Amino acid sequence: MKVLLVGGGGREHALGWKIAQSPRLSKLYLAPGNPGLKALGETLPVAAEDVDAIVKAAREKAVDLVVVGPETPLAAGLADRLAAADIPCFGPSAAAARLETSKAFAKEICAAAGAPTAAYGRFHEAGPARAFLRAQRAPYVIKADGLAAGKGVVIAETLAEADAAVDDFLAGRFGAASAEILIEEFMEGEEASFFALCDGERVLPLSAAQDHKRAFDGDEGPNTGGMGAYSPTPVFTDEIREQTIARIAEPVVAEMRRRGAPYRGVLYIGLMIGADGPRVVEFNARFGDPECQALMRRLESDILPALYAAAVGDLAGRTLDWSDEAAALVVLAAKGYPGAYEKGSRIRGVEAANRLPGVVVFHAGTEERDGALIAAGGRVLNVTATGATIREAVERAYAGVDAVDWPEGFCRRDIAWRALAREPGARGP
Numbered sequence: 001m002k003v004l005l006v007g008g009g010g011r012e013h014a015l016g017w018k019i020a021q022s023p024r025l026s027k028l029y030l031a032p033g034n035p036g037l038k039a040l041g042e043t044l045p046v047a048a049e050d051v052d053a054i055v056k057a058a059r060e061k062a063v064d065l066v067v068v069g070p071e072t073p074l075a076a077g078l079a080d081r082l083a084a085a086d087i088p089c090f091g092p093s094a095a096a097a098r099l100e101t102s103k104a105f106a107k108e109i110c111a112a113a114g115a116p117t118a119a120y121g122r123f124h125e126a127g128p129a130r131a132f133l134r135a136q137r138a139p140y141v142i143k144a145d146g147l148a149a150g151k152g153v154v155i156a157e158t159l160a161e162a163d164a165a166v167d168d169f170l171a172g173r174f175g176a177a178s179a180e181i182l183i184e185e186f187m188e189g190e191e192a193s194f195f196a197l198c199d200g201e202r203v204l205p206l207s208a209a210q211d212h213k214r215a216f217d218g219d220e221g222p223n224t225g226g227m228g229a230y231s232p233t234p235v236f237t238d239e240i241r242e243q244t245i246a247r248i249a250e251p252v253v254a255e256m257r258r259r260g261a262p263y264r265g266v267l268y269i270g271l272m273i274g275a276d277g278p279r280v281v282e283f284n285a286r287f288g289d290p291e292c293q294a295l296m297r298r299l300e301s302d303i304l305p306a307l308y309a310a311a312v313g314d315l316a317g318r319t320l321d322w323s324d325e326a327a328a329l330v331v332l333a334a335k336g337y338p339g340a341y342e343k344g345s346r347i348r349g350v351e352a353a354n355r356l357p358g359v360v361v362f363h364a365g366t367e368e369r370d371g372a373l374i375a376a377g378g379r380v381l382n383v384t385a386t387g388a389t390i391r392e393a394v395e396r397a398y399a400g401v402d403a404v405d406w407p408e409g410f411c412r413r414d415i416a417w418r419a420l421a422r423e424p425g426a427r428g429p
Contacts, residue, residue, distance in 0.1 A: 011293065142162060201313065202315045398413070
């Protein structure tokens with residue numbers, strides 16, 4: 001089977017790493033790939049956002065499946081264009097991807113499907129939004145309706161901060177993405193990310209992970225695209241899993257099908273798990289990043305047949321096997337991220353890290369220049385590791401981090417602190 005993998009970040013490196021292990025794979029094309037991915041297949045000079053070029057490449061290479069990593073090409077209708085060309089695509093149509101591209105639409109689907117989520121209000125103007133805030137209790141959650149690169153959420157502790165966020169968003173901080181905003185009830189509990197493959201009708205549950213969004217230890221600092229993750233996560237018990245599938249995943253997929261926008265691909269369900277069970281924080285129309293990297297380290301089954309089955313509507317009867325080991329991931333980011341940061345610094349020691357027990361380093365924001373590995377993004381490397389326990393996986397991941405020689409980078413040093421705090425005698429950060 002010939003596969004075209006769209007994207008060039010850490011999530012795509014992990015997907016490519018897993019796809020490349022499939023005995024059914026005959027050729028892997030990468031659009032555009034990255035220095036880590038190029039060892040696994042043939043890189044193409046095609047940007048992930050260039051829908052026309054991706055469709056053209058898929059035709060010219062006569063691929064059997066296109067696997068889409070990031071959300072932008074999905075929102076732009078890549079899956080629709082490929083369907084018109086009769087090329088199977090792992091990723092939802094633009095209509096189905098609205099579960100991610102419009103938070104207001106996602107709320108409508110939750111209401112129609114009976115999926116539990118936070119109470120909310122929708123606003124285009126600051127006056128009504130401010131009035132709504134004054135009927136709520138702190139902390140206040142303000143969200144841009146559309147895609148904002150993981151940064152379109154503010155949790156304000158005071159009314160003044162909430163008012164400022166409303167003004168900032170509606171003034172165009174994220175362009176069209178924040179032309180409409182949502183103000184949500186603050187949900188108490190612990191967050192987790194659950195994933196399921198969908199074929200438009202059926203749901204094949206994967207596993208859960210927990211992300212770390214804040215930039216610094218102790219969940220301090222600004223929100224980022226994710227500074228680390230681990231899987232499995234203790235808060236996601238068997239009971240919570242059953243509730244998530246029965247109350248959220250299956251009803252939502254059924255509602256999308258009823259509306260004529262069947263969902264095919266991976267459905268990411270961001271959850272808040274509290275005293276009354278799981279509630280939806282958000283949906284993503286693709287694998288979470290960096291959670292995907294942890295999941296790929298734990299997945300024992302061949303992923304390629306499952307991706308193809310989801311794309312062509314044939315998940316019936318399929319199962320996947322998971323390792324009993326835990327996986328942990330630490331993001332090495334450029335100093336200054338998620339704010340202003342410099343590119344171009346040299347990175348050494350990645351191969352040394354890869355030689356450590358259980359460690360695999362995925363490239364997220366790198367490029368090669370004159371034979372050297374160069375930092376070219378905010379989140380630059382994903383150092384993953386597996387272990388018999390979460391603690392062992394975390395310790396191995398940090399050993400990998402310490403093997404990387406990159407003074408211009410930084411990381412959080414408390415990944416998986418919630419799970420580790422559950423151990424007897426342990427404390428939180």
